[in-house]
Amino acid sequence: MKEVWPAVVEKRRLASNALANIAQMIIGAALVFVLYLHVNSRLGAGALGVWSVVLATASASRLSDLGLSASVTRFVASFLARPEPAEAARVVETVFLTLLAVLAVFLPLLYYPLFWLLPHLFEGLHLEQARSLLPYALVSLWLAMIAAVFQSGLDGCQRMDLRAGMVVSGQGLMVGLAIWLIPEHGLIGLAWAQIGQGMFLLVAGWLLLRRTLQELSWIPRRWSWRRLRQMLAYGVNVQIAGVCMLLFDPLTKALMARFGGAEAAGYFEMANQVVLKVRSLIVAANQAVVPKVAELVEKSPEKVQGFYRQNILVLTFVAIPVFVLLYIWSGGVSWLLLGRLDPQFLLLLHVSIGAWFANLFAGPAYFANLGSGQVGWNTIAHVTMGVVNGVLGWWLGQRFGAEGVAWSYAAALVAGSWLLVFSYQRRAGIGLRHLRLEDSGWLAVTGLTAVAGGQLVWAETDDALVRFSVLIVASLLVVAAAWRHPVRGLLWHRVVPVFREAGP
Known part of the structure; x- marks a missing residue:
């Protein structure tokens, strides 16, 4: 077998990660295109606008992320480079447990402020649709935020190929569920499809990351205040950026x-x-x-x-x-x-x-x-x-x-x-x-x-x-x-x- 030099392996890994990301985006773009065609033909552009605005306003819940998800990639990569895989695993478990607790408190508190905001954006049938979608949007975002921890962990392990395959599979599941559910349930069907995607990404992300980073526990249980403090110091800028982005895409x-x-x-x-x-x-x-x-x-x-x-x-x-x-x-x-x-x-x-x-x-x-x-x-x-x-x-x-x-x-x-x-x-x-x-x-x-x-x-x-x-x-x-x-x-x-x- 031909000897593979370390430098070549590093270049190949970077190129493979880049190509995996590109493949994910190409397939994902095609799936989103199919989804938009289906939603537009069945429900119209107005219904799609209601869903996108509700999802965007509910994204205020991302403030409770504290910038931690964005920190996982860098800290996992840094600990693996030293190498300290046990500490990399501790980073993932600490962030997961922290967000699990914070979101359990923050999300219920967010519901009513958003509920009373919607009349300033919609009226009539569109307002009724928006309010009915709000709880589904919050649940969908909760699943997405927790699942993002494991996706960032895979990125930190430089296994973007695994992450890309998983994300594409989740998008395919969502499109399939949407095509099945929208004719009977309308926009609520689209909401259920997105929740199904979030549940898939949560479970599959944990299983794939644990296979890659074997120092992870079977069930996340190790929490470190020292690691959390380090990531909060790094993530505070990311979180300030997140607050400002609420003035960007959702506000737009x-x-x-x-x-x-x-x-x-x-x-x-x-x-x-x-x-x-x-x-x-x-x-x-x-x-x-x-x-x-x-x-x-x-x-x-x-x-x-x-x-x-x-x-x-x-x-x-x-x-x-x-x-x-x-x-x-x-x-x-x-x-x-x-x-x-x-x-x-x-x-x-x-x-x-x-x-x-x-x-x-x-x-x-x-x-x-x-x-x-x-x-x-x-x-x-x-x-x-x-x-x-x-x-x-x-x-x-x-x-x-x-x-x-x-x-x-x-x-x-x-x-x-x-x-x-x-x-x-x-x-x-x-x-x-x-x-x-x-x-x-x-x-x-x-x-x-x-x-x-x-x-x-x-x-x-x-x-x-x-x-x-x-x-x-x-x-x-x-x-x-x-x-x-x-x-x-x-x-x-x-x-x-x-x-x-x-x-x-």
């Missing part, structure tokens, strides 16, 4: 419902989720960096900055063609989801595409901060997003309705993201000249040209043949520009040999 959906109605909230949910699923294909690869950075901090801290520069280089090469293609084919997305070309949906989709494209370039800095434990700037970025979104969203929503809320959402996202990028690069002494952005110049010009052509054909012509021909040509030009990009060859020569050399 609430403002969308208030100023645009349940249907506009449904359109925003669909448009934003389409973009987030596409974005997650790229971010998923970066997410594999968190435990790797934590390991580098312990063993080779001098390599972290080079890791960041490579990350930005690859991200630029991937993000431009992916988001350009999504933009120019956005009309097709509208036809697939709604059965028509809807101007409001298209506007919300285009705004989300631009905002999340800008946000992508904050990913390497965000994950590097998480992996190294320097999360203060992540918190400041989230504070910026939350405040800008809260202030602008109310002001623009009153004047321009749903479109004003969408533009405030985009402005907040861009402001916080680029603050994070500039702050990280300044601390690390990384200038624009170090990032080799000139390599992407031709790709950027081609992408802008394609976006202009796509915007023109969807707005100015109803001829399907003309539209299709222009979009195909524009797509081919973008793909050709990406093919000529120097990073393509670099990736091919680096990634493929890793798997060949590490093979049996």
Whole structure:
């Protein structure tokens, strides 16, 4: 059998984790697409808007997480790198037991404040639906928060392949249950489907993590105040960020419902989720960096900055063609989801595409901060997003309705993201000249040209043949520009040999 060098094993593990995340996101995106088609055809966009807003407002319960779930990945990875697997297991059990107790107290207290908030967002039938869904939303979030501890533990063990397979299976279960239950039970059927998904993730996550980290007890029972104190010190910034994010996604959906109605909230949910699923294909690869950075901090801290520069280089090469293609084919997305070309949906989709494209370039800095434990700037970025979104969203929503809320959402996202990028690069002494952005110049010009052509054909012509021909040509030009990009060859020569050399 061929000898496998440790360095090759490390590269293969990182690549495998990244590919597992990408596979999870591709399959997950397809499943969500099927779910949205089913919900929209059976219940309409308004019902989807009610569910998304209720779930978003109930996400206030995530404040009781105390930032602990986000801490698990880093602490487990750090203890395994030393190596101290028993302490890594103690981290998982401590967080699980802590959240179990805290949520048992916090969730019942949250029900009535949210119950009385809903009349400010909905009225009539939509209000009745929202109130009936609230308890199911709280139970679903409780299961998701507890299950997230075990998923973070798998990430810390650098077994994202196991986590990805489990999450995809859970999503498949949810879609299957939703298709079965919605025709008879309506939105309550969708709620039960999500609860079923949460129960599956909770049980499967524990079993998979225990198989990977064998120092775990059969039943979580070991609790450590010392470990909890360490994680709280790390997680306080994450939790402050969580508070501010309540001024971001949930508040945006609430403002969308208030100023645009349940249907506009449904359109925003669909448009934003389409973009987030596409974005997650790229971010998923970066997410594999968190435990790797934590390991580098312990063993080779001098390599972290080079890791960041490579990350930005690859991200630029991937993000431009992916988001350009999504933009120019956005009309097709509208036809697939709604059965028509809807101007409001298209506007919300285009705004989300631009905002999340800008946000992508904050990913390497965000994950590097998480992996190294320097999360203060992540918190400041989230504070910026939350405040800008809260202030602008109310002001623009009153004047321009749903479109004003969408533009405030985009402005907040861009402001916080680029603050994070500039702050990280300044601390690390990384200038624009170090990032080799000139390599992407031709790709950027081609992408802008394609976006202009796509915007023109969807707005100015109803001829399907003309539209299709222009979009195909524009797509081919973008793909050709990406093919000529120097990073393509670099990736091919680096990634493929890793798997060949590490093979049996």
